[in-house]
Amino acid sequence: MLEIKNLHANVVSKPILKGLNLNIAPGEVHAIMGPNGTGKSTLASTLAGRNGYEVTKGDIVFEGEDLLDMEPDERARAGVFLAFQYPVEIPGVTTINFMKSAINARRKAEGEAAIKASEFMAEMKKNLELVEINQEFMKRSVNVGFSGGEKKRNEIFQMAMLNPKLCILDETDSGLDIDALRVVSEGVNAMRSKERSFLIITHYQRLLDYIQPDFVHVMYNGKIVKSGDKSLAKKLEDKGYDWIKEANA
Amino acid sequence: MTRDEAIIKKHTEDGYKYGFTTDIDQERAEIGLNESTIRFISDKKNEPEWLLDWRLKAYDIWKKMENPDWAHLNIPVIDYQSISYYASSKKKKYKSIDEVDPEILKTYEKLGIPLEEQKMLAGVAVDYVMDSDSVFTTFKEKLSEAGVIFCSISEAVKEYPDLVKKYLGSVVPQRDNYFAALNSAVFSDGSFIYIPKGVRCPMELSTYFRINAENTGQFERTLIIADDKSYVSYLEGCTAPKRDENQLHAAVVELVALEEAEIKYSTVQNWYPGDKDGKGGIYNFVTKRGICEGNRSKISWTQVETGSAITWKYPGCILKGNNSIGEFYSVAVTNNKQQADTGTKMLHLGSNTRSRIVSKGISAGNSSNTYRGQVLIGPNAENAYNFSQCDSMLMTDRCGAHTYPYLDIKNNSAQVEHEATTSKIGEDMMFYCNQRGLSDEEAVNLIVNGFCKEVFNELPMEFAVEAKKLLEVSLEGSVG
Ligand SMILES: Nc1ncnc2c1ncn2[C@@H]1O[C@H](COP(=O)(O)OP(=O)(O)O)[C@@H](O)[C@H]1O
Numbered sequence: 119m120l121e122i123k124n125l126h127a128n129v130v131s132k133p134i135l136k137g138l139n140l141n142i143a144p145g146e147v148h149a150i151m152g153p154n155g156t157g158k159s160t161l162a163s164t165l166a167g168r169n170g171y172e173v174t175k176g177d178i179v180f181e182g183e184d185l186l187d188m189e190p191d192e193r194a195r196a197g198v199f200l201a202f203q204y205p206v207e208i209p210g211v212t213t214i215n216f217m218k219s220a221i222n223a224r225r226k227a228e229g230e231a232a233i234k235a236s237e238f239m240a241e242m243k244k245n246l247e248l249v250e251i252n253q254e255f256m257k258r259s260v261n262v263g264f265s266g267g268e269k270k271r272n273e274i275f276q277m278a279m280l281n282p283k284l285c286i287l288d289e290t291d292s293g294l295d296i297d298a299l300r301v302v303s304e305g306v307n308a309m310r311s312k313e314r315s316f317l318i319i320t321h322y323q324r325l326l327d328y329i330q331p332d333f334v335h336v337m338y339n340g341k342i343v344k345s346g347d348k349s350l351a352k353k354l355e356d357k358g359y360d361w362i363k364e365a366n367a
Numbered sequence: 368m369t370r371d372e373a374i375i376k377k378h379t380e381d382g383y384k385y386g387f388t389t390d391i392d393q394e395r396a397e398i399g400l401n402e403s404t405i406r407f408i409s410d411k412k413n414e415p416e417w418l419l420d421w422r423l424k425a426y427d428i429w430k431k432m433e434n435p436d437w438a439h440l441n442i443p444v445i446d447y448q449s450i451s452y453y454a455s456s457k458k459k460k461y462k463s464i465d466e467v468d469p470e471i472l473k474t475y476e477k478l479g480i481p482l483e484e485q486k487m488l489a490g491v492a493v494d495y496v497m498d499s500d501s502v503f504t505t506f507k508e509k510l511s512e513a514g515v516i517f518c519s520i521s522e523a524v525k526e527y528p529d530l531v532k533k534y535l536g537s538v539v540p541q542r543d544n545y546f547a548a549l550n551s552a553v554f555s556d557g558s559f560i561y562i563p564k565g566v567r568c569p570m571e572l573s574t575y576f577r578i579n580a581e582n583t584g585q586f587e588r589t590l591i592i593a594d595d596k597s598y599v600s601y602l603e604g605c606t607a608p609k610r611d612e613n614q615l616h617a618a619v620v621e622l623v624a625l626e627e628a629e630i631k632y633s634t635v636q637n638w639y640p641g642d643k644d645g646k647g648g649i650y651n652f653v654t655k656r657g658i659c660e661g662n663r664s665k666i667s668w669t670q671v672e673t674g675s676a677i678t679w680k681y682p683g684c685i686l687k688g689n690n691s692i693g694e695f696y697s698v699a700v701t702n703n704k705q706q707a708d709t710g711t712k713m714l715h716l717g718s719n720t721r722s723r724i725v726s727k728g729i730s731a732g733n734s735s736n737t738y739r740g741q742v743l744i745g746p747n748a749e750n751a752y753n754f755s756q757c758d759s760m761l762m763t764d765r766c767g768a769h770t771y772p773y774l775d776i777k778n779n780s781a782q783v784e785h786e787a788t789t790s791k792i793g794e795d796m797m798f799y800c801n802q803r804g805l806s807d808e809e810a811v812n813l814i815v816n817g818f819c820k821e822v823f824n825e826l827p828m829e830f831a832v833e834a835k836k837l838l839e840v841s842l843e844g845s846v847g
């Protein structure tokens with residue numbers, strides 16, 4: 119599904135990613151942990167193709183295609199979804215309109231007709247239930263006036279609506295209370311399948327109590343410095359990041 | 368070619384959809400402006416003596432005035448002696464639609480407003496103004512049943528001279544400003560509406576203005592009177608063909624709302640803006656003003672301005688009646704080398720008068736977009752209230768947005784609130800939309816439409832759809 123080889127990337131001319139390697143096969147759930155400022159969000163943004171994140175070396179192959187050759191919207195339509203650490207507010211644009219536009223943009227690219235209203239409503243209803251969001255939210259402007267938890271649920275709702283192949287979650291758990299954490303995790307778990315892969319960026323291991331990862335990676339100073347199974351997360355929880363820092367100093 | 372270049376190329380070569388001309392026999396005044404031009408116009412229209420005198424007086428006033436230069440505009444020198452002030456198609460007076468020149472009908476079709484379809488369209492009565500004459504008026508019968516008068520100004524001068532005499536120039540006097548004086552001297556035609564006491568106009572009224580003849584300034588004049596407890600919603604749409612030389616458009620619109628009457632006036636303006644280098648395009652110098660004459664009356668202006676090379680326009684309200692309300696909702700889009708200086712003037716005279724201003728400016732390319740708003744609270748306007756919100760969105764680093772709010776408060780009980788924001792179209796918003804699969808164009812349309820929503824909500828449904836499409840066309844390939 120995704121192969122990242124020796125990835126180097128700059129943010130405003132400052133090297134942040136420094137030779138990162140990662141392979142994700144279909145159906146796998148990978149967790150990335152690491153101290154603040156280590157480049158986790160930079161990795162997510164680079165994968166999604168954000169402006170200003172400049173790849174200086176290395177390759178990213180997604181589903182056999184060179185991801186770096188694709189524009190951000192092309193990557194999205196190809197199946198890369200990023201749940202934002204800080205979801206963006208779009209005043210005056212209802213969530214329902216936003217989602218309809220996103221779905222129809224995909225359909226248009228595939229040469230298909232726009233989604234039927236009834237079909238859209240049914241999908242929407244199903245996925246709103248998944249993340250326990252009231253239908254009234256759909257009529258409000260995207261993320262405007264939403265609480266932190268509501269914004270994160272909205273990200274998972276959108277993820278469910280758009281049927282991505284690769285779901286990247288950037289600290290979706292931070293700032294969530296225990297209820298919202300459960301809801302978000304259940305949403306993710308419900309979406310797990312043999313074909314769909316997840317890259318879950320988190321600072322805390324508590325999310326991994328709800329979402330069982332197949333692999334856990336520790337990122338430090340722009341690289342993955344350690345990989346293991348779920349027990350690695352537990353170890354980080356118990357020992358903190360200092361031993362990683364020391365080992366890589 | 369980079370992606371940005373491709374988008375720019377697409378935009379610049381896409382052109383102006385409405386830029387075609389119509390071949391019809393024209394009868395026009397000789398080029399230039401002097402007393403005999405005015406006599407010619409008046410004579411052509413078989414006007415009564417009083418109106419000719421009124422025009423001549425305006426001409427005298429105009430001769431002594433000068434082009435205003437206070438706006439944030441770079442207005443090239445206009446040679447008023449090189450313009451023809453009257454053009455009219457020779458064939459006239461249509462009893463049925465079959466008699467209308469097929470070329471004219473074709474023009475309307477190209478504009479996307481075939482008469483037949485318009486007739487059906489949600490009961491919209493349309494009064495077409497092509498150059499100087501009102502060509503055809505639909506729905507007249509249904510309106511006359513309700514007692515509503517909807518006709519051309521020329522016709523009103525003949526049929527309802529008392530009303531015209533009483534109100535013409537009562538809101539925008541001849542000496543109001545340079546362009547209003549010019550219009551008063553040479554105005555050709557326009558719409559006249561009278562809604563009798565207690566009548567709710569049974570349909571939206573609409574006029575499409577179109578400048579066709581080359582070198583013809585269009586000077587239309589609109590007068591709307593809503594008598595006690597009446598209501599009318601009026602929409603004006605404008606397009607003009609694409610020509611290399613600039614054309615002048617100096618219209619005057621006067622609204623009068625009597626006791627408890629309400630007038631809703633919506634404009635979708637799409638005059639030819641000139642090409643990407645700023646060649647050609649309409650100079651749109653318009654004076655629009657309404658007076659809330661009666662207590663509890665209301666006037667609401669909504670405008671979507673996407674066209675014209677230069678726009679100079681400040682639809683305002685004189686809130687004379689107690690408890691009267693004035694509203695101004697505006698979206699002004701400028702691209703390439705367009706310049707707009709637009710806003711409103713709210714003059715609070717009566718007590719408990721309220722006004723609300725919502726202005727959304729979008730600037731792209733190398734354009735300049737200025738909001739200029741004036742709120743005056745008179746000494747007798749107890750408890751007056753104004754709320755103003757002016758937001759600007761910039762699409763490039765090369766364009767400019769300016770906001771000039773003027774406040775003049777002569778009564779301490781007044782409450783005035785002003786909010787203003789200026790932002791570059793958000794990179795974070797664009798990325799968020801891109802990440803959901805929307806292309807740059809789709810993202811811009813979505814974000815801009817959201818930005819303008821409060822204003823679009825004020826437009827009648829069909830026209831809100833049209834306004835959205837216009838915005839899309841105007842901003843194609845504008846991110847950068
Ligand atoms: N837009 C940006 N401009 C400047 N520096 C940035 C930007 N984004 C990230 N950085 C820097 O890159 C480094 C990695 O940040 P980030 O990827 O957000 O880390 P993490 O998500 O692991 O906390 C930090 O030093 C941060 O300050």
Ligand SMILES: [Mg+2]
Pocket residue numbers: 158159160203288289
């Ligand atoms: Mg981060």
